Amino acid sequence: MRRQILLLAVLLGVLGAMAAKSWLIDLPPVRSHNKVGEFSAERAAGRLAFVLGDQRPHPADTAANDLVRGKIVTLLQSMGLKPIVRDQMACNELFKQRGVSCARVRNVIVSLGPPTGQAVLLNAHYDSTPVGPGAGDDGIGVATLLEVGSILKDRPLKRPVILLFNEGEELGLVGARAFLADPLSRNVGSLINLEARGVRGPANMFETSVPNGSAIAVFSRAASHPVANSLSTDVYRLLPNYTDVNSFAERHWLTLNIAPIGNETRYHSPGDDLAALDHRTLQHMGDETLALTEELANGTPSAASGTRIFMDVAGRALISLPLIAGVVLIAGLLIAFAAIGWRRGKLARGAGVALGTMIGSALLSWLALAAIGAVRQGIYWRAEPIWALLATYASVMLAGAVLLATIGSKGDRTQLRAAFWLVFLLIGGAIGLVASGGIIFFLFPPLLVLAGIVASRWWQPAERVGSALAILFLYATWGAMLALLEELLNGGPIWLFAPLGSLLILPVLIEAAPVIRSSGLRLIAALAGGLALVGWAAAAAAPAYSADRQQRFVIEHATDLTTHKSWWAVVNDGKALPDAYAAVGKWTRGKLPYSDRPRWLAPAAAVSGQIPPVAEPVSQPVAKDKLRAIQLRIHANGADSVALIAPKEADIRAAGVDGSMRPFDRSAKKQKYYLTCFGRSCDGLTLKIVAGTEKPIEFTLVGVRRGLPSTASPLIAARPKNARPQYLPDQMLTVSRIKL
Numbered sequence: 001m002r003r004q005i006l007l008l009a010v011l012l013g014v015l016g017a018m019a020a021k022s023w024l025i026d027l028p029p030v031r032s033h034n035k036v037g038e039f040s041a042e043r044a045a046g047r048l049a050f051v052l053g054d055q056r057p058h059p060a061d062t063a064a065n066d067l068v069r070g071k072i073v074t075l076l077q078s079m080g081l082k083p084i085v086r087d088q089m090a091c092n093e094l095f096k097q098r099g100v101s102c103a104r105v106r107n108v109i110v111s112l113g114p115p116t117g118q119a120v121l122l123n124a125h126y127d128s129t130p131v132g133p134g135a136g137d138d139g140i141g142v143a144t145l146l147e148v149g150s151i152l153k154d155r156p157l158k159r160p161v162i163l164l165f166n167e168g169e170e171l172g173l174v175g176a177r178a179f180l181a182d183p184l185s186r187n188v189g190s191l192i193n194l195e196a197r198g199v200r201g202p203a204n205m206f207e208t209s210v211p212n213g214s215a216i217a218v219f220s221r222a223a224s225h226p227v228a229n230s231l232s233t234d235v236y237r238l239l240p241n242y243t244d245v246n247s248f249a250e251r252h253w254l255t256l257n258i259a260p261i262g263n264e265t266r267y268h269s270p271g272d273d274l275a276a277l278d279h280r281t282l283q284h285m286g287d288e289t290l291a292l293t294e295e296l297a298n299g300t301p302s303a304a305s306g307t308r309i310f311m312d313v314a315g316r317a318l319i320s321l322p323l324i325a326g327v328v329l330i331a332g333l334l335i336a337f338a339a340i341g342w343r344r345g346k347l348a349r350g351a352g353v354a355l356g357t358m359i360g361s362a363l364l365s366w367l368a369l370a371a372i373g374a375v376r377q378g379i380y381w382r383a384e385p386i387w388a389l390l391a392t393y394a395s396v397m398l399a400g401a402v403l404l405a406t407i408g409s410k411g412d413r414t415q416l417r418a419a420f421w422l423v424f425l426l427i428g429g430a431i432g433l434v435a436s437g438g439i440i441f442f443l444f445p446p447l448l449v450l451a452g453i454v455a456s457r458w459w460q461p462a463e464r465v466g467s468a469l470a471i472l473f474l475y476a477t478w479g480a481m482l483a484l485l486e487e488l489l490n491g492g493p494i495w496l497f498a499p500l501g502s503l504l505i506l507p508v509l510i511e512a513a514p515v516i517r518s519s520g521l522r523l524i525a526a527l528a529g530g531l532a533l534v535g536w537a538a539a540a541a542a543p544a545y546s547a548d549r550q551q552r553f554v555i556e557h558a559t560d561l562t563t564h565k566s567w568w569a570v571v572n573d574g575k576a577l578p579d580a581y582a583a584v585g586k587w588t589r590g591k592l593p594y595s596d597r598p599r600w601l602a603p604a605a606a607v608s609g610q611i612p613p614v615a616e617p618v619s620q621p622v623a624k625d626k627l628r629a630i631q632l633r634i635h636a637n638g639a640d641s642v643a644l645i646a647p648k649e650a651d652i653r654a655a656g657v658d659g660s661m662r663p664f665d666r667s668a669k670k671q672k673y674y675l676t677c678f679g680r681s682c683d684g685l686t687l688k689i690v691a692g693t694e695k696p697i698e699f700t701l702v703g704v705r706r707g708l709p710s711t712a713s714p715l716i717a718a719r720p721k722n723a724r725p726q727y728l729p730d731q732m733l734t735v736s737r738i739k740l
Contacts, residue, residue: 007519008527010512011397014505015531017475018393019386024314024480025202025227027280037155039147039286041279047075048135048143048274051126055133055273057729058126059640060168060175061104061679065127072108072126072142072165079150084109089681090168091656092177093665095246099674100655100662101172104681107179108165110149113157113297118189120296121162121253122148122289123176123244125169130640130706130729132272136260138169140277141194144286148293157297162188169244171678176244177662180251190218190254190296192289195243199271200278201262201487202227202315203285206236207245209255216308216320219256222295223288226318229311229481230437238435256292258285261488265382265549269726276548309440314476319440326439330429333446337422340453346411350419353400353408357506360399361498364532365392369494372540378575379491381539383546383722388494389486391535396502398528400509405521408513416510417467421446424503441478445470445507464511471507478504490549491573544575545722551575553723554730555715556599557708558592559606561736566607567592568715570600571728580718593735594645594702596672605711611637612734613703615644618686627653628691630740636683639703639734644687646673646699651692661688689740698739705732 034040051071058064069085076083086109091102108126111119124141128134145163152161162184166175179185193207205228208215212233219226245257260281266272310320321329341347368391372380381388408416428442452466482500489496509516516524545551554571568584569592570577577587577600585602592599614635634642646652648670654663655675664673677685691697708716708730716730 003515003519004523004527006515007523010515011528011531014397014508015390015394018501018505019390021475021479022483024476025483027202027284030279030283037151039151039283039290041283041286044143044147044282044286045274045277045279047146048139050075051142052133052135052139052274055135057130057132058128058134059130059678060127060171061681065167068126069106069108069167072146075146076108076110076149079153081110081149081153086178086182088178088181089657089660089685090174090178090181091660091662092172092174092247093662094172094674095242095665096240096668097674098664098668098671099172099676100664101174101676101678102657102660102685102687103168103171103174103678105166105168105175105178107167107175107182109182109184110163111184112149112152112161112163114160117159117187119160119162119184119187120190120192120293121164121188122192122194122293123164123166124194125167125175125244126165127167127170129170129268129727131268131725131727132270133274134272135274135277136196136199136272137267138194138196140196140260140282140285143282144194144289147286148290151290152293152297158299159297160187161293161297166244173242173244173247176247177660180247185251188251188253191245191248191256192292193243193245193248193255193257194285194289195257195259197267198260198262198264198487199266199276200281201260201484203258203260203281203288204228204232204484205256205258206232207243207255207257208233209253211305211307213306213308214254215256216310218254218292218295220310220318220320222291223318224291225284225288225315226312227315228318230309230440231311231431231435231481234435234437258288260285261484263549264488264490267726269550270724271550307436309437311440311477312480314480321440323436326443327432329443329447330425330432330439333443333450334422334425334429336450337418337425337446341415341418341422344415344418346415347419347422349407349411350416351423353403353416354420354423354506356403356407357396357400358499358502360403361392361396361502362495364395364399365495365498368395368536372536376540376544378544378551378573380544381494381542382490382551383544383549384542385486385490387535387539387542389497391532391539392494392497393501393505394528394532394535396498396505397509398525398532400502400506401516401524401528402521404509404513404516405524409517413510413513414463416513417449420507420510421449427503441481445474448473467507467511471511474504474507545720547722551720551723552726553719554725554728555708555712555719556731556733557604557607557712558594558733558735559610560593561612561734566604568602568604571597572600572723578718578720581715584715593700594643594733607709607711607732610732610734612736613637613639613642613701615642615699615701615738617740626692626694628694630689630691632687632689634677634682634685634687636703638705640706641676641678641704642682643674643676643702643704644699645702646697648672650697652689652697653692654690656688657685658688661690696739698737701736701738703734706730708732
């Protein structure tokens with residue numbers, strides 16, 4: 001009975017720690033009283049409520065965004081500031097994609113401090129997507145800039161500070177591109193960019209200029225509650241995501257990019273509203289932005305060069321090292337633990353336990369997720385992801401405990417310990433080959449263990465103490481990073497957290513190896529397996545969606561004017577549609593001519609009186625040096641956006657408008673070419689395309705109107721209770737073709 005209690009205590013303790021690691025990134029409450037000159041989250045939130053008004057979506061170049069801009073200007077003027085509004089037609093390339101977007105944008109610019117000197121640029125965008133009010137994305141940035149501006153306007157600053165409220169970020173960073181043509185941009189030397197991919201949690205510093213030495217030196221000095229690590233910054237550069245920083249990068253400014261990522265289910269949806277925005281998140285972003293701005297505006301950034309690796313310790317401190325120091329240290333630790341593991345013996349068995357736990361738990365988790373997914377389609381863990389995550393971590397414990405009691409049974413704790421930390425370092429080295437910033441997470445825990453091993457020559461318990469300290473340090477760093485990653489990867493893959501979590505769980509199980517082995521394989525399988533089954537059962541039984549975390553559910557009506565076919569389409573997470581939808585017709589999974597994204601499709605009647613946009617050639621294509629210049633005048637005919645899509649094999653070099661031609665990103669993987677114009681000003685606009693082929697190109701012309709026809713009423717009424725549009729609005733589309 002004692003063995004059962006001890007084993008259960010170990011397993012429940014580990015599982016409880018994995019559940020509680022989100023507390024590592026929890027934010028303190030909003031300050032109820034602020035000193036003069038301190039950032040007030042409540043005051044900033046009040047201004048944001050005024051700016052957003054009735055919280056309708058306000059995409060760029062719409063009447064709704066005119067109202068938002070007018071309120072921003074009014075607030076700035078009430079502070080005694082003198083905002084400038086730049087009105088420009090601009091285009092920008094879509095980074096890491098074959099796309100160019102154009103729109104009329106009105107950037108609002110305010111200058112603070114001295115009239116000359118290298119300026120600090122604070123940037124946020126005030127347009128939203130067509131789907132939601134954008135209280136988080138990027139209302140939190142707008143509110144922060146307004147409050148920071150009100151604080152700094154009367155302070156003596158050594159360098160100018162420019163507040164840029166840009167328009168058109170959601171359309172392809174168009175406002176940022178327009179600012180680069182502004183004379184004020186020539187004096188900028190530093191950039192703080194404010195973004196959001198959620199409505200709560202800490203404000204993460206997730207991107208820097210490259211090399212990052214100077215940026216990290218500033219961040220380290222100024223941030224009082226730092227949340228950042230170089231693994232995230234390196235991985236972000238590998239992802240297809242982008243922010244205004246991508247457009248600004250060509251100027252090589254010292255850059256810090258900051259955003260919260262808590263609860264992505266509200267991002268780009270009607271749920272991104274004022275009620276959902278956590279004021280603690282606003283407080284954290286405001287405090288950090290104000291401190292960073294003062295650091296940059298009142299001093300000269302250090303000439304620190306080179307690349308640094310860094311991580312925060314539960315948001316309380318930042319550890320930073322030169323990359324070369326990290327490489328040398330991890331190499332030395334690898335050699336040391338290889339020697340220790342070889343001398344102690346049973347290295348292969350210990351490595352087998354470590355690698356087997358990672359692979360085995362990932363496989364167990366994948367199988368469990370697939371089995372539940374066969375019965376419950378879609379992202380069934382969206383409302384309560386904690387159960388699927390805990391079940392995954394319980395699967396890690398099951399795999400690890402079984403392997404410790406079998407192939408690891410002949411190795412003592414010191415042998416298993418040395419083998420694990422050697423595997424840990426090898427994984428760190430492998431991650432470093434892809435994302436060098438990841439090395440930082442793999443240095444200090446094994447260093448503490450090594451210090452304990454050395455000190456054990458004089459004090460026998462030192463190795464166990466070093467191992468315990470290593471686990472605690474790993475929990476405060478790797479554990480905190482896992483908690484953020486769980487928020488970021490709410491949509492999966494959940495099984496990925498098995499190998500990631502095993503790096504934190506397995507060293508605990510190794511320290512508890514005597515308890516595990518003495519319990520016997522049958523008891524291990526019963527208790528650890530039982531916890532895993534309970535976790536997976538809870539994940540299977542929990543509601544898939546909730547009022548807070550809703551299902552993505554976009555309804556579209558599309559008409560192909562060439563084939564004279566129309567469809568109803570639903571974009572969701574793959575879950576079967578409500579039974580009431582069967583009354584419309586037979587629904588199947590498929591794709592439409594304008595997108596490669598799978599959708600639910602059903603035949604529909606055409607919408608009467610719908611006039612599609614027209615792209616009218618205004619001149620014969622001009623060929624020069626095997627390049628063709630094509631000019632088109634757009635007649636939007638009521639469409640909110642108009643897109644020209646060329647096939648993958650088309651060789652299109654650039655597109656845009658007079659004074660703002662942009663190249664297509666040649667580094668993007670082979671995909672279709674997109675040229676899109678957004679907003680009211682597209683009607684009558686002349687677009688230009690430069691093609692690298694003399695052969696005619698067939699373009700697909702897509703017109704998008706937000707909203708649905710009256711015939712969609714039954715579909716809207718039958719939309720599931722906890723479901724809403726996300727990323728795309730409910731919309732009507734027309735598809736036609738033109739050969740040029």
